[in-house]
Amino acid sequence: MSKTTGTALITGASTGIGAVYADRLAHRGLNLVLVARDVARMQTLAERLRHETGVAIEIIPADLTSDADVAKVEQRLAAGDITLLVNNAGMSLDGSVLENGPVELARIIALNVTAPTRLAAASAKAFVAKGEGAIVNIASVLALAPEMFDGVYSGTKAFLLNLSQALSAQLSDKGVYTQAVLPGATRTEIWERSGKDVDAFPEGFVMDVDDLVDAALVGFDRREAVTIPPLADESQFTAMQQARLAMGPNLSKSAVADRYAKVAA
Numbered sequence: 570m571s572k573t574t575g576t577a578l579i580t581g582a583s584t585g586i587g588a589v590y591a592d593r594l595a596h597r598g599l600n601l602v603l604v605a606r607d608v609a610r611m612q613t614l615a616e617r618l619r620h621e622t623g624v625a626i627e628i629i630p631a632d633l634t635s636d637a638d639v640a641k642v643e644q645r646l647a648a649g650d651i652t653l654l655v656n657n658a659g660m661s662l663d664g665s666v667l668e669n670g671p672v673e674l675a676r677i678i679a680l681n682v683t684a685p686t687r688l689a690a691a692s693a694k695a696f697v698a699k700g701e702g703a704i705v706n707i708a709s710v711l712a713l714a715p716e717m718f719d720g721v722y723s724g725t726k727a728f729l730l731n732l733s734q735a736l737s738a739q740l741s742d743k744g745v746y747t748q749a750v751l752p753g754a755t756r757t758e759i760w761e762r763s764g765k766d767v768d769a770f771p772e773g774f775v776m777d778v779d780d781l782v783d784a785a786l787v788g789f790d791r792r793e794a795v796t797i798p799p800l801a802d803e804s805q806f807t808a809m810q811q812a813r814l815a816m817g818p819n820l821s822k823s824a825v826a827d828r829y830a831k832v833a834a
């Protein structure tokens with residue numbers, strides 16, 4: 570990698586988007602730390618990438634819904650040699666709030682919100698101490714489109730976008746680059762794992778996972794704060810950002826806005 574060298578820690582590296590990141594980053598010469606539950610799959614990937622690239626690859630088996638396993642990965646990030654965190658592990662719900670109970674809701678929030686927040690915080694501390702490093706958070710276009718999904722998955726991804734933008738604002742002058750990647754529908758196992766048929770989408774709707782990661786890395790090399798691989802017209806996102814930032818000075822006032830003033834009886 571031209572601007573980030575060293576070691577990348579990738580969560581959810583056993584398949585899908587995370588496994589393609591592992592492939593691309595190893596081919597850029599980065600050493601890897603792979604994190605997921607399926608050790609056999611990570612070993613197969615690591616063997617291939619060691620053979621193809623000669624980089625060093627470590628495997629950390631972890632269920633990132635488990636507090637103890639997240640702590641293990643936090644400790645690895647605190648060791649000081651990691652230069653890039655790819656916060657990628659995530660899941661979707663089978664159904665909406667109507668079909669899911671407390672266990673399922675707590676699980677998706679643990680994996681999609683709590684774990685990436687703790688890992689971003691651990692790496693931010695280590696990176697700020699060194700004055701360099703990069704955090705990539707895999708969010709989703711659903712962060713911008715809550716009406717299109719269940720609200721829980723999309724809400725976790727809106728959280729990650731918000732966290733990424735706040736980290737960009739806080740850490741960029743400390744040498745730490747943060748990127749939020751917002752994939753649209755991408756062909757991976759996440760669909761089948763959450764009871765959905767990716768082939769049911771209309772033609773032209775679903776991106777190939779290799780294309781998604783290659784585009785995300787173009788955004789990474791450009792040091793984009795937010796990368797949306799399927800969005801052709803960048804000005805649509807820019808306009809939304811500008812409208813949001815323009816509201817900023819008006820969002821906290823001692824006076825109630827006229828439009829909410831009590832109507833005289």
Ligand code: NAP
Pocket residue numbers: 580581582583584585586587604605606607608631632633634657658659660661680707708709710751752753754755756757758759760762
């Ligand atoms: P995927 O093919 O289902 O892969 C998910 C990865 O996360 C796997 O490596 C899985 O490994 C790991 N994982 C799942 N549960 C875990 C747990 N409890 N602890 C640790 N690791 C766990 O999904 P993907 O599409 O590549 O998703 C990657 C990221 O992209 C997710 O955050 C997802 O929300 C986001 N995304 C995907 C799409 C899409 O359409 N595919 C669109 C927008 C955003 P193990 O099973 O081995 O643990």
